[in-house]
Amino acid sequence: MAKAITLSNGRTWKTQKDALAHFKAMLDRYDNQDVIDTRADHEDLVVLLERYDEAITDGPSKTGTGIDYFTRTLNNFKGFATAGFWVHREDGTATDFSYISAVKGQPKGPSKEFYDACRAAVQEDLHAAKLKFFKEYADTDGYVPCEVTGQQIAYQDAHLDHAGHTFNQIVSSFRAARGWTLEVPNGIVSLPADGQTQSTLIDPAVAKAFVDFHHSLATLRIVLSTVNLSMAARQRQPTIRRPVPLQCSSNPA
Template sequence: MPRGHPVVLANGSEWPNKRSAENHFRSMRDRWPRNVVIDAADDHDDLCALLERYDETITTGPSKIGCGVDHFVTRENFVHGGISIGFWVIRTDRSETDFSFIDAVAGLPRNTDAQFVEACRESVFPELTAAKEAFFRTHGDVTGQVPCAVTGHLISFAAARVDHAPKTLRDLAWEFRLREGWGSAIPDGIISRPLDAQLETTFVDMNAMVRFTAFHRTHATLRMVSKSVLRSRLLATRAALVRLPVVMS
């Protein structure tokens, strides 16, 4: 029996180990004809969550998700004189790219690029919390609820979360890196080094943190969404109207 750590995706799909997850997506790939839209809801949602995992752990540079996900297909890829079958994502602006489901499942390496995004997320958490509180104070109805930006259904404070759109926090972190001249690598001394029992990465260069939070405040747009919205709907609507300003904490 295969052993290993569970693979858990952001949509809640879970497998006991990487081999089981790989087999799931390999079977999915093989049962869909080439260049046919993968329109089964569960398959589409699993692929959206898998692509999020890829972006969070693998990609250096702009995200594979880009402006948002319209659909997925399988295609033949010609690599080193041979042919392989892989998944392709077609975005809402009709641009497209391929990605490795094997790499996405592996989720490795959790490299400096991913750690930098985590440090950026930690640095703006107080402002996102303040923005959420301000939005509910301003837009809440008599029951204290606001409409979800994706579904339109009323949601409570506890059932809501702040979502970056159309650009994700990861996109903003990358743009900030380019502005700082860190496109090829994060300089030493900017974020904390991995340590035993360290649960998150943070900025250790406080000037860099201040610059990023200011950049985020200027460039981020946010929306209020239900925590229960399918990942596929979130990714498909990233270019939708946003209504939530970033506010000072």
């Protein structure tokens, strides 16, 4: 049975999907750095953040000292960016929050936070590898062939795919190798704080160890971003015409 979503202001959706679509459409109505100035939108975000704080208990309150306003803000990661909502508080501080997590009403949990921190540790190297690959192999129009479809694709339409071992498998193997299969020890992952949009590995030695472990197992290929990777993944050890090599960055964390 579909799970209805109800906020404290009386807003109700029959399913999570409908609620997520509502907030996604809201985000799309604004440009980056815009203040969410429509009264109904602002009120919906206020009660959504209330729901977030009630559900996500393994981090500091996002509401903090009180809400002043919301903006659509571009969150910059290593190699990519994505738009999201930020709450600006009455004391002048601000931070991001996930409307998806708020709607679903459940924390990601330690395993997902560790996964995200591992992804952050290698993101810079993945971005550099993709740039270098296109610089070396792109034709005069800037295109390279998709490893799955053979279609010529541009950089912005390309996805760097883990063939063979998936990224999740690599993270799981790393945890097993360190004896962390049942749980990740405290003090390993830094949860997102104000202005920090990704969990990170606290100890540089652990971050470097994961980067080295990942690079020793990862086999990467360029595929069209819209290709059905769930189908492509059935062949987890594909023949890759041009694998994408990885090199460690100077700062893996």
